[in-house]
Amino acid sequence: MLSIYSSAENRQLTKLENIEPGCWINMIDPSDEELIFVSKKTNVPMDFLKAALDEEETSRIDIEDCTLIILDIPFTDMDDNSLTYDTYPLAMIHTDKVIITVCLKNSKILSDFTERKVGSFFTFKRSRFMLQILYRIANYYLIYLRQIDKKSSIVEKQLHKSLKNKELLQLLALEKSLVYFSTSLKGNELTLEKMLKLDILEKYEDDSDVLEDVIIENRQAIEMCTIYSNILSGTMGAYASVISNNLNIVMKLLAAITIVMAVPNMVSGLYGMNVVGIPFATNPLGFWYVVALIGIIGVFAIYYLNKKDMF
Known part of the structure; x- marks a missing residue:
């Protein structure tokens, strides 16, 4: 999908039909025809346009006649009615006349700009616009990391009485998401620091400060990711033991009940034998004596097992 936007000074974002100087070209999973069209109109190398499609x-x-910046951006997706987190590359191409963004999937980060949820941005201020995108990326990492933390807390509460693997698998999926985030954030940090050293985007006043703010936000996201990942790793190990312990408690209780239930079966089985000379066989109260014997042995078994903490 190919979309072209433009915002002149003191004017809102408008959608264009043709590529003009100062416009923003947003490409979401573009076709070969769209890639060829944009490459011919902007003189951007085809490998730059295709870079983020991997x-x-x-x-x-990468710097040639234009500047290519690739960063990993966070995404959310639904998998088996559960929200999962992943990252995909986003390419931002800075030319003398236009700015181009290319991504495999439609991102909320760019949608916020196209839906006018971000104020005070102009497509003709290409360097500042790219920095605003970078800042938005760092903010969304922080937002999704807080969501992961809240979701893990909910799963942890469910794990207290759980005997199933469902909750552990949910924590495993969250930990997997944190690994993706951590890897992507560290790669982004290197790229952002390289941008700061090369001064490739310092075209407007205070752009350097904005880039430094982006780097600070990115580092904060890395620290949060590391903390949450360590917590989840420890939690998974602890709750795996909890689930195993809960299962052992249930098995112990069932074993104790089986032992107590075996007492009447054993006594009644002995008195059910067709042999001569069984005690109380001729006594009119013999049945009740046997019942009393079963009760006494049963009470003793329960008392003994309770002392052994089997109940």
């Missing part, structure tokens, strides 16, 4: 593309900067 899911395994790493964060980097």
